[in-house]
Amino acid sequence: MRANTWAGRNKVEVRDVPDPTILNSRDAIVRVTSTAICGSDLHLVDGYVPTMQDGDIMGHEFMGEVVEVGPGVDPGKLRVGDRVVVPFPIACGACGACAAELYSCCENSNPNAGIAEKMFGHPVAGIFGYSHLTGGYAGGQAQYARVPFADVGPLKIESDLTDEQVLFLSDILPTGYMGAEMCDIQPTDVVAVWGAGPVGQLAMDSARALGAAQVIAIDKEPYRLAMAERAGYTTINFDEVDVRSRLLELTGGRGPEKCIDAVGLEATHGSAHINAYDRVKQAVRSETERPHALRQAILSCRSGGVVSVIGVYGGLMDKFPAGAWMNRSLTLRTGQCHVHRYMKPLLGLIERGEIDPTRIITHRMSLEEAPRAFEIFKHKQDDCEKVILTP
Ligand code: NAD
Ligand code: ZN
Ligand code: ZN
Numbered sequence: 001m002r003a004n005t006w007a008g009r010n011k012v013e014v015r016d017v018p019d020p021t022i023l024n025s026r027d028a029i030v031r032v033t034s035t036a037i038c039g040s041d042l043h044l045v046d047g048y049v050p051t052m053q054d055g056d057i058m059g060h061e062f063m064g065e066v067v068e069v070g071p072g073v074d075p076g077k078l079r080v081g082d083r084v085v086v087p088f089p090i091a092c093g094a095c096g097a098c099a100a101e102l103y104s105c106c107e108n109s110n111p112n113a114g115i116a117e118k119m120f121g122h123p124v125a126g127i128f129g130y131s132h133l134t135g136g137y138a139g140g141q142a143q144y145a146r147v148p149f150a151d152v153g154p155l156k157i158e159s160d161l162t163d164e165q166v167l168f169l170s171d172i173l174p175t176g177y178m179g180a181e182m183c184d185i186q187p188t189d190v191v192a193v194w195g196a197g198p199v200g201q202l203a204m205d206s207a208r209a210l211g212a213a214q215v216i217a218i219d220k221e222p223y224r225l226a227m228a229e230r231a232g233y234t235t236i237n238f239d240e241v242d243v244r245s246r247l248l249e250l251t252g253g254r255g256p257e258k259c260i261d262a263v264g265l266e267a268t269h270g271s272a273h274i275n276a277y278d279r280v281k282q283a284v285r286s287e288t289e290r291p292h293a294l295r296q297a298i299l300s301c302r303s304g305g306v307v308s309v310i311g312v313y314g315g316l317m318d319k320f321p322a323g324a325w326m327n328r329s330l331t332l333r334t335g336q337c338h339v340h341r342y343m344k345p346l347l348g349l350i351e352r353g354e355i356d357p358t359r360i361i362t363h364r365m366s367l368e369e370a371p372r373a374f375e376i377f378k379h380k381q382d383d384c385e386k387v388i389l390t391p
Contacts, residue, residue, distance in 0.1 A: 025072030062140025264311025
């Protein structure tokens with residue numbers, strides 16, 4: 001089959017690879033009909049999430065048709081011919097974490113849990129196409145994918161909704177929603193969202209759906225801010241104005257009650273995977289050249305407010321404003337999304353027309369065009385917001 005593979009830092013390549021096969025009795029094979037590129041994929045191509053290997057198949061946002069199931073898959077839950085959206089974390093459905101609905105912390109789905117434990121202190125769940133740190137699973141930017149614990153994760157789509165309407169249930173819609181839900185939004189709340197990428201846009205839609213009084217989008221890409229403005233949100237361009245001052249202006253001097261970081265790791269931020277000298281240099285540079293979303297969110301948030309972090313971080317973060325966090329009674333909430341929790345209720349919102357995630361799709365390309373698609377998404381060319389690839 002054809003698959004988009006990691007080919008070294010800043011390089012992906014579509015290659016011929018062996019078809020996946022059933023390895024465990026609860027596996028299924030899915031013929032992928034649509035797959036997307038995510039900001040998280042950029043952390044892999046940038047080299048900020050370690051342990052990618054040449055030839056690893058990329059992609060954790062995908063859906064398609066079940067073409068084979070292992071003998072242990074409960075036929076009451078999943079059968080050949082079912083049309084499914086696959087959640088990006090792989091979860092067993094039976095461990096302590098899964099019982100607590102903390103699916104992205106599943107204790108049974110990451111065969112390389114030891115690597116994750118060294119990095120994070122405890123293991124984390126397996127994730128499709130997301131490095132050997134999260135299990136080394138082949139991803140979904142391919143013609144076929146193997147889906148473990150197939151009677152736990154995949155959501156059956158039984159209505160005639162299009163792939164485009166439901167594909168983002170695999171990740172970014174639940175992620176944006178969890179970002180807003182963690183804010184415990186009250187009807188008078190102003191919610192500021194750092195990052196008007198796909199995840200940020202869907203966090204904004206979710207904040208509105210959860211009843212926020214006002215939603216503010218912060219980014220520097222004019223076309224992404226324009227997209228947020230068209231959807232009815234107030235915008236701030238961080239290249240043009242001082243974000244904290246503008247937020248204070250918009251909120252009677254007190255700051256937004258709720259702040260969402262939908263940015264995460266950025267090339268200039270420093271991380272655990274670069275040497276100490278570079279880290280210091282980058283930290284100094286990021287202070288002077290480029291604002292840091294999380295730092296800014298903590299410093300801008302109203303006292304007693306919530307900072308909800310859905311942007312992905314890998315290792316260490318420089319200059320974490322612990323003083324502001326502690327002295328102003330801020331709550332910090334975060335997580336890789338527990339996608340399974342949200343898929344069904346969000347499908348309901350889509351069916352009822354309360355959220356339309358297709359508004360962020362700007363590019364539809366073939367799987368063969370994946371290298372070009374990564375380029376335009378990464379470098380924000382051609383007004384690219386979200387790319388869907390069809391194998
Ligand atoms: P993206 O790269 O398309 O969007 C990020 C946006 O942030 C860009 O538009 C960029 O211009 C903007 N930005 C950069 N620095 C900023 C700053 N200082 N202030 C404000 N905006 C800034 O990525 P995406 O697909 O929207 O994903 C966003 C983040 O969410 C990534 O870190 C991704 O890894 C993460 N993510 C997390 C989960 C989860 O489960 N928690 C799931 C999916 C994606
Ligand atoms: Zn994603
Ligand atoms: Zn589990």
